[in-house]
Amino acid sequence: MKFLNLFLLAIPASIFLQLSGYSPVLLFVAAGLSIIPLAGYMGKATEEIALYVGPRVGGLLNATFGNAAELIITIFALKAGLYEVVKASITGSIIGNLLLVLGLSMLLGGFKFKIQKFNRATAGVHTSMLLMAVTGLIIPAVFLQTHTNPAAEPFSLGVAGVLMLVYVLSLVFSLHTHKDVYRPSLEHAETPNWSKLKAFTVLLVATLFVVLESEFLVAGIEPVVKTLGISELFIGVIVIPIIGNAAEHSTSVIMALKNKMDISLEIAIGSSTQIALFVAPLLVFLGYFMGQPLDLIFTTYELVVIIMATVITAMISMDGRSNWLEGAQLLSAYAIMAIAFLFV
Numbered sequence: 001m002k003f004l005n006l007f008l009l010a011i012p013a014s015i016f017l018q019l020s021g022y023s024p025v026l027l028f029v030a031a032g033l034s035i036i037p038l039a040g041y042m043g044k045a046t047e048e049i050a051l052y053v054g055p056r057v058g059g060l061l062n063a064t065f066g067n068a069a070e071l072i073i074t075i076f077a078l079k080a081g082l083y084e085v086v087k088a089s090i091t092g093s094i095i096g097n098l099l100l101v102l103g104l105s106m107l108l109g110g111f112k113f114k115i116q117k118f119n120r121a122t123a124g125v126h127t128s129m130l131l132m133a134v135t136g137l138i139i140p141a142v143f144l145q146t147h148t149n150p151a152a153e154p155f156s157l158g159v160a161g162v163l164m165l166v167y168v169l170s171l172v173f174s175l176h177t178h179k180d181v182y183r184p185s186l187e188h189a190e191t192p193n194w195s196k197l198k199a200f201t202v203l204l205v206a207t208l209f210v211v212l213e214s215e216f217l218v219a220g221i222e223p224v225v226k227t228l229g230i231s232e233l234f235i236g237v238i239v240i241p242i243i244g245n246a247a248e249h250s251t252s253v254i255m256a257l258k259n260k261m262d263i264s265l266e267i268a269i270g271s272s273t274q275i276a277l278f279v280a281p282l283l284v285f286l287g288y289f290m291g292q293p294l295d296l297i298f299t300t301y302e303l304v305v306i307i308m309a310t311v312i313t314a315m316i317s318m319d320g321r322s323n324w325l326e327g328a329q330l331l332s333a334y335a336i337m338a339i340a341f342l343f344v
Contacts, residue, residue: 004247010034011209014216025227028220031213032243038206038213039069040247045203051192052199067093067271069210070244071279076218077236078283078292085221086283086294088236089244091302093275094134095309095337096241101249102268102313103330109256109264110324118261120320126269127314129170133276134310136163141298152295157288159296160281167277217243234341237302245271261322269313301344305337 014030017023046065053061070093077085109116140159144152194202217240225232242249248267255263280296287294298306312333316326 004037004040004250007033007037011038011213014213018216024220024223027216028224031216031220032239034213035069035073035210035217035243036246038210039244040250041202041206042068042210043247043251045194045199045206048192048194048199049196049203052196067244067274067279068207069214070241071282072207072210073214073217073240073244074279074283075286076214077221077240078287078294079290080218080221081292082218082221082232083292083294084232085236085240087296087298088233088302089240090137090275090280090283091298091306092237092241093245093279094272095237095305095334096245097268097272097275098130098309098313099330099334099337100242101245101252101271102264103327103334104249105252105256105261105264105268106316106322106327107324107331108253108327109259109261110322110327112257113259114323116256116259116261116322118265118317118320118322120318122262123265123269123317123320126265126273127317130269130273130276130310131314132166133163133273134306136166137276137280137296137298138303138307140296141303144295144297152297153288153293156284156295156297160284163277163281167274167281170273170277230342231344233344237341238338265317269317301340308333309337 010030010033014027014034017027017030042065046061046068050061070089074086074089077089106116136159140155144155192199221232221235224230224235248271252264252267255261255267284294284296312330316322316330
């Protein structure tokens, strides 16, 4: 993560660009680069706090704040009425974690270790929960697209409520009733590297700067679309998820290079599940209270890529073994989808 600290220099650059009004495009780039290490510090601080409060509360903190940076970005996008960007970021986070993150982890880990093994039972629980979560996004979208004049807002709110309930149940399952089965790879003794004061201070400061930079980032989306000719859909699917999750992505790769594929799978699949069961429903509810109603109607192409990414990941994780070729296959699938979104 240390090399990501270089991007912290983008913070004063973004503030200067914002105050001077020099270039909205450069402001977008600087804000995006600055969020990458800030998100990493938010994650690191949350992990340190989790070690002080115990495994159950700590697991709840990690589960709740796992995608905090991206959630903050999408809240500002929702506030600005950029619904397409918000829904595209949900799609992008799911396929990015499943194909880009897991693919890169398997590829680089596979170069170092010929065959990498992981717990099939744990992977099975992850993938089954992921399939359920994705179903919760697909069914409403299909229903709302195939029925004339559907009540999109109340329907989306109802589905969001069910998804949030399932998320709460999954936390009870993983942190209480079946914690030894669900996350065995994470059940090991650790000692904090930071003091409580440092952890809370870093979390607070990093969060405040992420809020600031997210506002800069969202403000630069429309100028980037006009200047570079790329769509809001591409920014939402590809750019924002990479910015918000880059630090977590690097952790997954590092774990794979240490031959800890169980943790890599936990990061990739667990993050996608959290997006579908927690972040997406939360955005629906926030949109309702903000007067910016957000529905769960995804485009046909978004639905297809979500389904394909989920199926591919489920098939690859069935045997409890991975190699570099499987990683290359996942990355290839992601590249094909990214190219398609670029030309939409």
